[in-house]
Amino acid sequence: MSEAAFLRARRPEHKQQRREAILAAARELALRSGVREVSLGGVAAAVGLAKSNLARYFATREEIYLELAAQEWHDWERAVLDRLAPSSGPGAVVDVLADTLAERPLFCDLLSHSSTQLEHNVTVEAARAFKLTAIGVTARLGRAVARVCPHFTEDEARELVGSAAALASLLYPAANPPPVLAELYASDPEIAVACLPFVPTIKRMLMALAAGLPTLR
Amino acid sequence: MSEAAFLRARRPEHKQQRREAILAAARELALRSGVREVSLGGVAAAVGLAKSNLARYFATREEIYLELAAQEWHDWERAVLDRLAPSSGPGAVVDVLADTLAERPLFCDLLSHSSTQLEHNVTVEAARAFKLTAIGVTARLGRAVARVCPHFTEDEARELVGSAAALASLLYPAANPPPVLAELYASDPEIAVACLPFVPTIKRMLMALAAGLPTLR
Numbered sequence: 422m423s424e425a426a427f428l429r430a431r432r433p434e435h436k437q438q439r440r441e442a443i444l445a446a447a448r449e450l451a452l453r454s455g456v457r458e459v460s461l462g463g464v465a466a467a468v469g470l471a472k473s474n475l476a477r478y479f480a481t482r483e484e485i486y487l488e489l490a491a492q493e494w495h496d497w498e499r500a501v502l503d504r505l506a507p508s509s510g511p512g513a514v515v516d517v518l519a520d521t522l523a524e525r526p527l528f529c530d531l532l533s534h535s536s537t538q539l540e541h542n543v544t545v546e547a548a549r550a551f552k553l554t555a556i557g558v559t560a561r562l563g564r565a566v567a568r569v570c571p572h573f574t575e576d577e578a579r580e581l582v583g584s585a586a587a588l589a590s591l592l593y594p595a596a597n598p599p600p601v602l603a604e605l606y607a608s609d610p611e612i613a614v615a616c617l618p619f620v621p622t623i624k625r626m627l628m629a630l631a632a633g634l635p636t637l638r
Numbered sequence: 639m640s641e642a643a644f645l646r647a648r649r650p651e652h653k654q655q656r657r658e659a660i661l662a663a664a665r666e667l668a669l670r671s672g673v674r675e676v677s678l679g680g681v682a683a684a685v686g687l688a689k690s691n692l693a694r695y696f697a698t699r700e701e702i703y704l705e706l707a708a709q710e711w712h713d714w715e716r717a718v719l720d721r722l723a724p725s726s727g728p729g730a731v732v733d734v735l736a737d738t739l740a741e742r743p744l745f746c747d748l749l750s751h752s753s754t755q756l757e758h759n760v761t762v763e764a765a766r767a768f769k770l771t772a773i774g775v776t777a778r779l780g781r782a783v784a785r786v787c788p789h790f791t792e793d794e795a796r797e798l799v800g801s802a803a804a805l806a807s808l809l810y811p812a813a814n815p816p817p818v819l820a821e822l823y824a825s826d827p828e829i830a831v832a833c834l835p836f837v838p839t840i841k842r843m844l845m846a847l848a849a850g851l852p853t854l855r
Contacts, residue, residue, distance in 0.1 A: 457758070533753070536811040541674070541818070548818050549826060556832045584843070591804050594753040601758070601765050609766060615773045625854065626801070626847070633850025637842065 440478050443468050444492075447485045448527065455597070456486060456530045483542040490535055491554040493528035497521055497586075498558045502565055509569045511631035514578075518585040519623040529593035532586055559583050577634040584630055588623045595619075657695050660685050661709075664702045665744065672814070673703060673747045700759040707752055708771040710745035714738060714803075715775045719782055726786045728848035731795075735802040736840040746810035749803055776800050794851040801847055805840045812836075 446467040450459045461482040465475040479485045500521040506513065522529060535551075543551075563579025573581065596619040598606060606613040663684040667676045678699040682692040696702045717738040723730060739746060752768075760768075780796025790798065813836040815823060823830040 536750070536808070541816045543818060545818050545822055548822050549829065552822065552829045552832065556829065587808050591753070591808065599758045601760060601762050604762055605765050605769065612766065612769045612773065615769065628854055629847050629850030630843070631850065632853040633846035633848065636849040637845055
């Protein structure tokens with residue numbers, strides 16, 4: 422959409438279109454270069470808007486990314502619900518959780534920034550909407566997991582789902598290191614060994630939790 | 639130390655003194671306002687140096703904080719080794735790991751920033767030194783835990799120790815929210831419930847791992 426079209430649009434559906442164009446541009450930039458490298462100015466440039474005009478829709482880059490993160494939570498929810506088979510064992514549940522996260526690098530990248538970066542510099546309302554999304558998806562997925570896999574109580578299943586997202590947020594930066602660390606891993610086998618692989622590590626930790634949580638009842 | 643004294647000092651021991659003064663100032667600032675809020679300019683001002691002079695010792699704030707984080711890893715190692723009693727059960731080991739982390743808010747704060755922030759904007763050498771410290775402490779604590787608690791293999795004990803540090807990095811920001819989130823937690827009980835308490839959550843997750851990891855042999 423041209424800047425002129427952006428400025429002309431006054432009707433609610435046009436405003437919504439502009440928001441979506443901004444979010445799409447931010448998503449594209451984050452996928453290409455990582456959430457960390459994207460600035461509000463970069464998003465404005467990509468969508469063909471002056472930064473001051475973009476500010477009518479999103480006051481900070483963090484508000485853009487909290488909204489993308491909320492979309493990604495919903496997308497992950499759909500994917501997990503699609504793949505959870507009836508009468509699953511804990512291993513099948515763990516595979517679904519880990520594989521759907523591995524297929525969503527933007528979600529993992531956003532998760533890895535959400536507590537230290539994205540939840541700063543946003544309004545209370547934006548933070549509330551994001552938190553309610555994350556809490557709601559985790560609760561619904563917990564119920565769905567407990568339904569197909571009676572090995573878990575609903576609370577344990579919710580803890581497993583929350584742990585999957587938390588592990589993804591921890592392991593994603595390690596598996597996608599900045600240039601300095603990539604150079605280090607390539608040059609120093611002792612350090613490379615300590616760089617945990619994403620899917621096997623998530624699966625092992627979730628399997629340990631799946632076995633261990635019910636022993637704490 | 640005055641700026642004049644900083645500039646006069648030429649001998650290696652004086653250079654070391656200056657480095658220590660800079661690290662002490664950065665530590666103080668981070669304890670007061672959080673790692674996230676500390677800038678290189680702020681550290682320079684606190685230590686009474688021009689930013690250009692400080693750059694002779696540390697090129698970026700991230701290099702200062704990687705070095706503080708390395709100090710904190712060693713300090714945590716000493717504390718855990720001091721408290722691990724002979725013939726401990728998994729519960730006693732988990733208590734030592736969780737309690738020593740809870741007593742070290744600066745360590746937890748630094749851990750929570752290390753993968754997304756502190757490992758950027760540093761030299762390969764600074765990153766290597768930091769990684770080797772974290773790997774070394776985790777390995778030595780793993781051996782120490784397996785020695786007092788034969789419930790764990792050495793590998794499992796190392797995973798437990800690494801998980802304790804990882805959980806601290808995840809839970810610390812949640813337990814010490816920025817003002818916007820603190821306001822949200824105070825005003826919205828549904829969201830406050832989802833803000834996990836630091837020590838009980840680390841202990842529960844570590845107990846689940848302690849029970850679950852040996853089942854994966």
